[in-house]
Amino acid sequence: MIIAWQLGLLFFGFFLLIKGADFLIKGASALAKGAHISEITIGLTIVSLGTSMPEIVVNILASSQGHSTMVFANVIGANIFNLFVILGIVGLIYPVTLRSQTVWKEIPILIVTTLLVFILTNDILILERDTNGLDKLDALFLILAYLLFMWYVFTNFRTSGKKRLVKFEVKSFSVKKIWLFIVGGSIATSFGGQLVVEKAIWITEYFSISQRLISLTVLATFTSLPELTTSVIAILRRNSDLAVGNIIGSSMFNFLLVLGLSSIFNDLPYTKGLNFDLNFFLFGVILLFLSMFTGKTKKLQRWEGFIFLIFFVAYLYFVFIRM
Secondary structure, three states: OHHHHHHHHHHHHHHHHHHHHHHHHHHHHHHHHHOOOOHHHHHHHHHHHHHOHHHHHHHHHHHHOOOHHHHHHHHHHHHHHHHHHHHHHHHHHOOEEOOHHHHHHHHHHHHHHHHHHHHHHOHHHHHOOOOOEEOHHHHHHHHHHHHHHHHHHHHHHHHHHHHHOOOOOOOOOOHHHHHHHHHHHHHHHHHHHHHHHHHHHHHHHHOOOOHHHHHHHHHHHHHOHHHHHHHHHHHHOOOHHHHHHHHHHHHHHHHHHHHHHHHOOOOEEOOHHHHHHHHHHHHHHHHHHHHOOOOOOOEEOHHHHHHHHHHHHHHHHHHHHHO
């Protein structure tokens, strides 16, 4: 009975996280539209931030409570889920065609970013220090890198945004409803995030399992549900650009801004055992790049999407047996 109650609270926390983030997106987007901010700018900032809100809330709370392993495992696990599961599902639904810019610029940028995270977290290996982890200087560097990435995104949309046909429809609401969405969404995400962290820790202690396991699997999966929904809807509308861009953008967001914000106030010790998971993600990004040159150029075929899902199942098997 106690276990069922704790699990119920955990999933209720996930529900509040995801629904609260949705309310925040609606309220903040309507507020920005009222200030005459373009919909494309809203989509690139508020909407992208909102879909990653579950990761932000959970990881900042986990960091503030000293659970650094949960932070790193959730970020890396969420990115692995984005790449192998979401991209795999999207590829199965409809063959994904990528633009030259995505293949030659955005995927390589993600590869470099992954290597950057590896270098910054492996201080013992790279700098011969006594401990691994992210400190405040690393945090500032990651946040700066994210701002540079956003500059690249905005510059790209100013020059080729119309050609990419990415549209974000923003609804208008009354001022009262806007603030109801914003305040209610903020309360829901905060309370939901606290529930998720508390109950996840309780479950790891009760079942004597590692925080790394539950963060790489359960937390990563549920905090990535907004990205899954966005990409599936995009591919059903035959918008491959938005479907893949959402995956790459979310992964960049998690590595740079989420880890940066999580380590800006508290240093985050890093467990080198997570190098396998980080390298697995890097392998996936390189695999995505190489898949653009098999069969039809710059296209992810259905069988390739299926391969990504198979790799994820194999990864999960390894995660469980090594724990």
